[in-house]
Amino acid sequence: MKFRQAPAGRPAPLSPQVFQILVSLVDGPRHGYAVIQDIRERTDDEVFLTASTLYDALARLLDQQWIEEIDTPGKPEAADARRRYYRLTAAGRTAARLEAERLERQIATVRRTRLLGRKRA
């Protein structure tokens, strides 16, 4: 698998999994299983991660410092001591936003064509 170097100023597209992980951390820190559940619900089972896929992505995101590991989240009563929680960093938030914008631009270009059909009556 070759990774493309992003052209200056414009980030390379993110994989759907990575994008969804970032999005699910936007609202606050979560632990691994919660991330999987959240993504499943939001995408209606379209993006389905297993444990190893998730942690493979998390490891890369940690290395890139887009997310960071924290001991306990804000609300201690909701926390499970055995779990590790992950929080979005500023860089991660930026990356997610840039990706969302990119996707929006893409969709906008599509909407100008008839690919998605006319609005249903």
Add this chain to the structure above:
Amino acid sequence: MSRLHRALLRLLPSRRRERHGAEIERVFAEQRAVARPRERLRLWVKEIAAVARVAVIERVPGRRTPLPGECRPPRIGSGWTADLTQSLRRLGRSPWYAATVIVCLGTGLAATTSALSMVNTLLFGALPGIEARETLSRVYLRGQYPPNLASRSRTMNISSLGSARFDELRTHGPAVAALAGQRMHTFVVRVGGDTVNLPGSFVSGDYFRALGTQPVAGRLLAAADEDANAPVLVVSDRFRQTYFGARDALGAVITVGGHDMQIVGVAPARFAGYRLSGLADGWVAPQIWLPLSYARGWPGLRDSEQAIDVAVRHAPGATRDAVATALAASVARMDPAPGRELSLNLKPLGHLPQTSGRELASLVAAFLVGPLVLLVIGCANVANLQLARALERTRELAVRLSLGASRGRVVRLLAIETAVVTAVALAIAWFGATTMLGSLSSILPVPAVPDWRVALLSAAVAAAVTMVAGVAPGWIVASRVHLAGLKETRQVGARFHTRLRHALVVVQVALSLALLVASALLTRVLRDATADVPAVASELLVANLNFQQSGLAESAPAEVAADLLSRFERDSRVRAAAISTATDLFLRQEVRYLRPGDDPRAVRQFANVQDVSPGFFQAFGLTPLTGRTLTATDRGTTAAVINVVLEEKLRADGGAVVGRRLVLNRYQGGTEESVPVEIVGVVPTEFKRWERPAHTPQIYLPLGDRIPVTFTFYLRADDPLAWAMPIRRAVAARDGRGVIVDVATAADRVRQEFGPVRALGIAVAWLGGVALLLAAAGLYAVVAYVVSLRTREIGVRMAVGATQASVVRLVLRQALRLVTIGAGIGVALTIPIALALRGMFVGVSAVDPLTIGPALAALGLATVLASVVPARRAARIDPVTTLKAD
């Protein structure tokens, strides 16, 4: 399950494991806990794929975690790894497809690998205690049949030599390093107070040197032992363990056939000489080895008998051709019978003389037929599934092509997917074959291990079949789709696809049915042999008497026979007692029978014959169907009783069978004599279901004065085994110390005789069962797949007002129509299969409703299930969703 997952995670690089291993385990456990049962398989497949991907990628240099700012672009795919990931993901998305394909292929491959490995070991593998098998050859001779014996082929293979011919071989050229001659024999051995019958061999002085055998204790026989006729012998490792245990066997003296002989050495474990053809007639491993010089003048053995097997060790550097040249001179010196030339026939060790002969082919075929059926069925299933899947993927392939993928790239993607499946199946097969051969190793003559070349070969065959099935549709689609046709692919190709789909179902049904019937036939054939022993057998005592090594006068057998009859016939507790000249319950003399007017040179009709005392028919509970049985007054007359099998053959000539005359060409004392007989009665077969006796023509003649050195005494009583000792005592009273008396109930003899067949029957029944399951599963998968492809069409029908029931009916009707066509072809296919099986086994009929019926029923059931389940599922979906989905 957690342990399985933990084991799986061990594939990850250690730094990955240390960092997140525990977390992954916990999260996966949680995922499993909440997953619905049918989701669990999908979860596992995806997890395995993910771990495999990380494990591979993390270990490839330069392909590690991407640098910041880099991420994977969405790709249509370029590069092998991308294709591999795609395939894994795709398989993960349809776990049932992946599992079916892997199980089908895996089962077939495991069975073929085990069976082929066994054949491979026997033909080429290392033999216990024999060094460098490739520089050993078996010496066979080729001769000509005597002109008066009509035969299809004029030449005959001579696999064993007489001692004069063997001595000629001993003078040979320098290309021969050593000769190994062995004469197999069953010895009466007295060891530690027991007298036992043991298989063994007389061996030439150079035997062990030629084979390169190393003793585990003491020394082996050498040329000097043969020259000096030394009273020494070598025993097998098993013999030592059985009769000496922890004690030292070396130097011990045992009595063999009346000679006191000293044990000088112990052969290595499982050493059994070089003759492997014994496998076909039930493996008996030799236990003792004596110098060949003892065979001369051994009681019961004739020196002129052609009984010495010969193997030859090539001199270093000598080719097989050079050895053949060296030995040809010796063969030229041998004395052929007038008009019958002899020539040398040198073969690699383990090969039968008739390498290309029918016998060898059918032996190997019988051995491989079951496993191959499984492999064929597995391949057929996979091929069909692949075809069905390729149809479904038409659109996806078209998208790929339109985005610029070359045709080669699309084909490569499909090929990689097939390769992945085959690789996983092969891994499973390897594990299965290892387990199977491991559990069989104790009953095989040679310890077999799965051979990787064999496994690769069968995997290659399987891969080729599935590859063609998987890739060819891609190719067809690729050549039909144009960029502009992208949106209409389904419509443009609709008719072609419908036809292909239909053809697919028909082919699958035909194949499944043919294979089902084949396996059912095999199972049925062998079920007869494994049937329970009839009541009469448990009341019947069989005593085999052997005077060969007794050293008694020639008249002794007749005297003992008369004595036994008079002693036991009178006892009121004995229901019947009888003498038969057959060596054993199942071992009878074969004769050629001629009807009046038959040309003796052209006729090759054979029947079994035995001379029996009048009580024989009562002992076996045989009442005459027509005519009468033999009585005491028939002694010395030409009266004969036959069984129904022979009667049926004779009845073809028309007219009554009783009263007819036959001429039997019977070998007695080395010469063929003609015996005229007159049929006085017909009896049923002795055994109803046991294969050989129940299907062989039998002739019973009145017992005369001439009793051979081996004969059988039958005694029928309520508690037959209680009579074993009285019989032994009666024989011993005649000074019959050296007479071998083997006593067992007929029931035990049946079990002993048919034990291996029974084991084979069970194995085939299992194979047949697995084949049936696989065939039904394959059919189910294909029909279900084809129905699922019609989801959109069903949606349209529902949208325009079709009811659920009418949709199910529609699907079922169409499926049944295809299945009927397929079944017709399938039934036609079974006939040649049955004919082929009939050549191998007794009692197979070409068209057998009892076999075809259940097979058809199983197939019908699979079809109905396969159509109804997906049709109902499709019919339950909201039509709008169905339509939108496409």
